[in-house]
Amino acid sequence: MVLSVTVGPTSVGLPDLARGVASMLGLDSGGVPLERSRQAIVELRVWRALTAGGVGASLALAGALLQGLFRNPLAAPSLLGLTSGASLGATVAILLVGGYAPNLVMEVRGEMATWLIPVFGFAGALGTALLVTLLAAPGGRIATATLLLVGIAVNLCVSGVVVALQSIVLADWEVSRAILAWSYGWLDDRKGLHALTAWAGLAVAALTLPFVSRELDLFRGGEEDASALGVNAPRVRALCLVASALATACAVSVAGQIAFVGLIVPHLVRLCGGSLFARVLPLSIPAGALFLVGADTLQRALLKGSAFPPGVLMSLVGGPFFLVLILRQRRSAMTW
Amino acid sequence: MVARLVARGVCHTYPGGVRALDGVDVELAAGEVLVVIGPNGSGKSTLLRCLAGLLHASAGTITLDGAPVASLPARQRARAMAVVPQYLPALPDLKVVDFVLGGRYAHARRFAFGRSEDLALARAALGRADAAQWAERTMNELSGGQRQRVLFARALAQDARLVLFDEPTSSLDPEHQLAAFESIASLSRGQGASLVVTHDLNLASQFATRILLLADGKAVATGSVSDILRPSVLEPVYGRCLHFGRIESGGASRPFVLPWSGGPVQ
Secondary structure (H helix, E strand, O other), rough: OHHHHHHHOOOOOOOHHHHHHHHOOOOOOOOOOOOOOHHHHHHHHHHHHHHHHHHHHHHHHHHHHHHHHHHHHOOOOHHOOOHHHHHHHHHHHHHHHOOOOOOOOOOOOOOOHHHHHHHHHHHHHHHHHHHHHHHHHHOOOOOOHHHHHHHHHHHHHHHHHHHHHHHHOOOOOHHHHHHHHHOOOOOOOOOOHHHHHHHHHHHHHOOOOHHHHHHHHHHOOOHHHHHOOOOOOOHHHHHHHHHHHHHHHHHHHHHHHOOOOOHHHHHHHHHOOOOOHHHHHHHHHHHHHHHHHHHHHHHHHHHOOOOOHHHHHHHHHHHHHHHHHHHHOOOHHHHH | OOOOOEEEEEEEEEEOOOEEEEEEEEEEEEOOEEEEEEEOOOOOOOOOOOOOOOOOOOOEEEEOOOOHHHHHHHHHHHEEEEEEEOOOOOOOOOOHHHHHHHHHHHOOOOOOHHHHHHHHHHHHHHHOOHHHHHOOOEHHHHHHHHHHHHHHHHHHHOOOOOEEEEEEEEEOHHHHHHHHHHHHHHHHOOOOEEEOOOOOOHHHHHHOOEEEEEOOOOEEEEHHHHOOOOOOHHHHHHHOOOEEEEEEEOOOEEEEEEEEEOOOOO
16 A cells, blocks of 8 residues: 555655555644645555455455355456446436536536536436346345346346437537546546545445455355255345345445456455355455555556556456466356 | 143145145144155155244144144244254355254354354264264265264254154165164154154064154045055055065064055065
8 A cells, every 4th residue: 555655757755655545634744745736646555555455355255255256256346236227327327427418417527526427326326226136136145146137137127228328418528528537537636535435435335344254155046045054045046136235335436437457356355265155255354455456556556647447457457466376276157 | 841732723835836735633642653655746845844943834823832832932932843944955165063053053042053062962973873974074075874873863963842843864874774764763762752754664664652643735544554554555656566575573563654666576
């Protein structure tokens, strides 16, 4: 985290970092305050690193929870329509900010975009997850396989709506660019609200761990088998869905779509720490934070001013990495 | 406490309208090995799942020691009643001992699961099922028969008074088929009881205290081994594909039944 703040086109030394952080916290560091521009750089990087950490941890935890629930190592937060729902919410917010609803809303520009896009992204993610859950459980009982299929179908539909909205405003360069940037993931210009949102979602989701970690290990033989062993399967299923939806919604609402973190990090944790969910779930949190902050720091150090958006970086690095992982572990990956 | 599982008029209809059970009555009391037999699709496994509270019966009542099974909290139900499924997926990366430890879940306090005493009980259960030698292997390294013995060990670790077995010997060699049924019989002495779904009529002949014959979701007959394993009861259900005989051993006489297509036997 510290390294992430010091690395970038303008290098920031540890003493400057300490003074900058002290100033952010309203503490008197005892020395000369940083220049305004330098203080701004420190603040931007601190919020960027904190947001990246919270987002990486949230996506990794959500991925691990869903992989356990669906008993499928390819499960990821996008399965429940969360990321496409967040995309839809954010796209609508960007259209509003861009002035595409003159008769419906007041002029919302500038500072308002800071919170409007995350709020709409969050509502879109949770709204879509709710829709998926309701469609998959018409009689009140959720069948996991049905949930998976409904999630994929809703994901496709919502993604189609997002693309349709994008195509309508294609001629508007500013708005199109904003939508495109959000869909690639976004860690620039993050503020305290963004970091707080990501970590708050993670904290609430993590509260479920004592009630699902051991239980997901018993889910491996199927929900019926777990139920015969004494697991309250409907409760575990509901907790996993709510926790992963909340963590993902908070993460994507502040950082846009970042693929592969939720898929890859649980795999890495399993490689290093064994396959028991009692270990994989809690370890996914620091591993996810380290993974996204580390990748973001590394590319800023290597590419200097022309860093990729995190979503692009994860797809470029994560895709081939995941392929290698699957090829190396082909046998178990196919039968898990 | 003496176990007693009672089901009255149990019906179950699957989505799509297939009626798998149609008014089945079952009673299982302490000391019994109740063997459920019947052709494929007769409703044996559905009955087992309903009795275990894993499937909601669409009609009828199922009670365990007087309490409706469906209303029992999952942990309480699992402490009283264990289920040994016929089959589980391969489960790579899961060590056998960790799998068997799952049997202790219903007994452990939250935050205390997996303590050394539970681990010791899991290892002891593996020993009783003659599976201790595979404790450190992963589940996908075991054959179907070895996995069946590990499933048996997990039920022993669960330490329930009632154990419901779904075709527990379908993948076992003759030596381990006998060992499995001997264990089932020993579990059922005293205050325990077992219900075993099987196609093996000869193991039923040796170990059942009572047999329930199902056909088309209905309980066709129930009674002692000699009452059920005879042509007048089985041929209307299975057809004329069986040869019936008796084995005399140790002063006792038991029926045996062979699938047979070779015509009358002298």
